[in-house]
Amino acid sequence: MTTDTTTTAPPDPAPSAPRSPRALAWQRRRRSVARFWRQYRTHRTGVVGLAALVLFALVALTAPLTIGSDVQSVTEAPGRPMEGPSGQFWFGTDQYGRDLLRLVLWGSRVSLTVGLLAAVLSVAIGALVGITAGHFRGWYATVIMRVTDWFLVMPTLVLAIALATVMSRSLSTIILAIGVTTWPTTARLVRAQTLAVESRPYIERARALGGGHAHIMSRHVLPNVxxxxxxxxxxxxxxxILSEATLAFLGLGDPTITSWGGLLQDAREAGAVSSGHWWYLVPPGLAIAAVALAFTLCGRAVESVLNPKLGVAR
Structure with a gap:
């Protein structure tokens, strides 16, 4: 008697359901982010700048918990006025006896917030002007670029001072004054990139298929710029950040808010330069320089990754 030793082959697995366009788009974005991070890590200066920014961001976010808002109080100052650095006050004290180390850490919240919001406002205005001027061209591009050139040749600091002078002294005024005076450079760069993108064949195909102005600018031009x-x-x-420090140093900031530029203004009013109280000037000045350098290093690294032709040194 023989037995049948043949085995039945397992059934073929059911074909997987096709992914939705949204899932495929998210997958491409994740791959792009991973590829960007792999290339960014090769820039040592960019990694150092990013680490410094993360440290500053953590200090700013945790300042209300680790330092407390009472650091700005003049009546509850823990030390004597203009006391030098010591074991109790590492950075010394200001003219009211407040701990300068805590004031510098607290001021990071304002300086970073102003720098981020003002830069976002400036880049948003510049991107909008540049994309529309590069897309529509004609008389609109001529008029808008002449306005851009006027803003470009005017001293940015003078325009910001004029706006901060005629408006109320507040944090929003500083952000607005910086944002609406620093956009022309971005506008010209974005317009040049928009002209290069719109000269590509797939833009002509999009127009031939009935794509409108809004579709072309938002779906084709914007992702490329x-x-x-x-x-x-x-x-x-x-x-x-440097502009905010300059305006605050000139006395155009909000006096009720502690920022790095405001600390420099207080030091100038207290005569720290002439009296030799260097500890009143050095900490906020070094903080401004460190943050500006960190953002510059990150920006150069990002620019090098996104445009390898620049050949930025690592």
Whole structure:
């Protein structure tokens, strides 16, 4: 008697359901982000700048919990006025006896917030002007670019001072003054990139298929200029922080808010330069320089990754 030793082959697995366009889009985005991070890590200066920014961001976010808002109180100052660095006060005290180390850490919240929001506002205005001027061209592009050239040749600091003078002294005024005076450079760069993108064949095909102005600008032009916009944002934050410090140093900031520029203004009013109280000037100045340098390093690294032709040194 023989037995049948043949085995039945397992059934073929059911074909997987096709992924939706949204899932495929998210998969491409994740791959792009992973590829960007792999290339970004090769830039040592960019990694150092990013680490410094993460540290500053953690300090700013945790300041209300670790430092407390009472650091700005003049009546509850823990030390004597203009006391030098010591074991109790590492950075010394200000003219009211407040701990300068805690004031510098608290001021990071305002300076970083102003720098980020002002840079975002500036880049948003510049991107909108640049994309529309590169897309529509004609008389509109001529008029808008002449306005851009006027803003470009005017001293940015003078325009910001004029706006901050005629408006109320507040944090929103500083953000607005910086944002609406620093956009022309971004506008010209984005317009040049828009002209290059719109000369490509797939833009003509999109128009032939009935794509309108809004569709072409949002679906085709904007994704191609976003790397440039991102790089401009990182580079613009450092300039915005320096501009905020300058305006606050000139007495145009909000006196009720502690920022790095405001600390420099207080030191100038207290005569720290003439009296030799260097500890009143050095900490906020070094903080401004460190953050500006960190954003610049990150911006250069991002620009090099997104545009390898620049050949930025690592």
């Amino acid at each position: 976003m790397p440039l916009v991102l790089a401009q944002t990182t580079l613009g934050i450092s300039n915005a």
